[in-house]
Amino acid sequence: MIRVHHLNNSRSQRVLWLLEETGTPYEVVRYERDKKTMLAPKALRRVHPLGKSPIVEDDGKTFAETGLIVDYLVERFATDLAPARDSELYWRYKYWLHYAEGSLMPPLLLKLVVDRLGLLAYPARPFVKSQLKLHLDFLESELSDAPWFLGERFSAAGDGQRLLEPRETTPTPVISNRPATLAPALVCEMSNVATPPPMGAKPT
């Protein structure tokens, strides 16, 4: 059975969502961030040398990197959550898969560090703010004409990640002001489709 090494407030929420969405049985091993440093516990390094989450074990193999894990799980358990390789949408699907980690995540990490530095990081704030605005405007524009990242087609590439946002945190004004980015999450919330699991859930 698939085993997810899950760290609170980490990208592994996206993996849990995908497993729930596809009804794939799995078990969860929980790890908690250090409350002061917010770093992952060293125990995670026994599973993978970088000690980051998510890490997934399946069929005797260990997988790290969120993008790769989504790719792997879709290929193995949920081929209907990705367009066929010869489809027009295939490279667009791949784009969003890479975008989430390659482009959107770095400014989010930067914001985390800059926020923790407080006033000291004052000179870096305009840069961080402009980068986040750039990405949020881009997402809003991409989503304003269609419900999902691939238009009418729901997929694992970006939609799952977005669905989790409002359950994790109260939407911040920066998100609330972008209705297209927020909308599918609210739909999900109301219709109870693709409900993310409670953290640490055992397979049903």
Next chain:
Amino acid sequence: MIRVHHLNNSRSQRVLWLLEETGTPYEVVRYERDKKTMLAPKALRRVHPLGKSPIVEDDGKTFAETGLIVDYLVERFATDLAPARDSELYWRYKYWLHYAEGSLMPPLLLKLVVDRLGLLAYPARPFVKSQLKLHLDFLESELSDAPWFLGERFSAAGDGQRLLEPRETTPTPVISNRPATLAPALVCEMSNVATPPPMGAKPT
């Protein structure tokens, strides 16, 4: 013909390397970072809304995200630079493809910002330093028993990126102290294999 929108000191060097390595004809459109802010010029936003580099045009389509571009170019022009989909090495190849952007790039960006903040970012330095050490130790350990990221097999996933390093900059002590990480680059330098093109090269 493939068109690469190339920004100096950006990840598009990896794309140029891949095109040179595979002998694929291409043309380059050059962009220069603002010398003061180090940001990309707004002209890049006319090619893709995020205005980041690399961006590649091929066959009437526009591709962004380094990981996706490598994936696309390999699939289209250089299938021998990736293991077959049913091979044991396939997911390992995918791992390095996602790792470069998903895990290695964020602390490098963080270092850039923290270095520019100078003394102000002093409290963040131990975190950034420990993250970079974690990744460099990991790379050194992964490469210490074999010449390439997939063992004996050269691939597009991580090896190309590594080859460029010593041509771009004089290796810093942090790299020089890790001989396995550096070694293939030196081999490349001496044997003139996989020579990266001069920036802005026209197709030969």
